[in-house]
Amino acid sequence: MRPERQHQVWRSAAGSRLWLSGLIAAMEHAERPEVRRQPVAPEILVEMRAQLALTAHFRSSPMSTLRH
Numbered sequence: 504m505r506p507e508r509q510h511q512v513w514r515s516a517a518g519s520r521l522w523l524s525g526l527i528a529a530m531e532h533a534e535r536p537e538v539r540r541q542p543v544a545p546e547i548l549v550e551m552r553a554q555l556a557l558t559a560h561f562r563s564s565p566m567s568t569l570r571h
Contacts, residue, residue, distance in 0.1 A: 532538060
């Protein structure tokens with residue numbers, strides 16, 4: 504799926520529920536003791552840090568005053 508299409512799907516009510524359901528399932532999987540004991544691959548940590556940095560940058564940028 505093209506990135507702009509993914510963004511449109513996520514913005515819909517059904518897309519939001521689907522995304523949230525996926526997040527909850529991933530969190531429930533990650534909380535299992537046998538999963539938590541496994542080491543995390545370094546490349547995943549690099550990707551996660553990059554994503555978190557991007558999110559932090561987005562939050563610190565000024566909000567648009569334009570109305571939709």
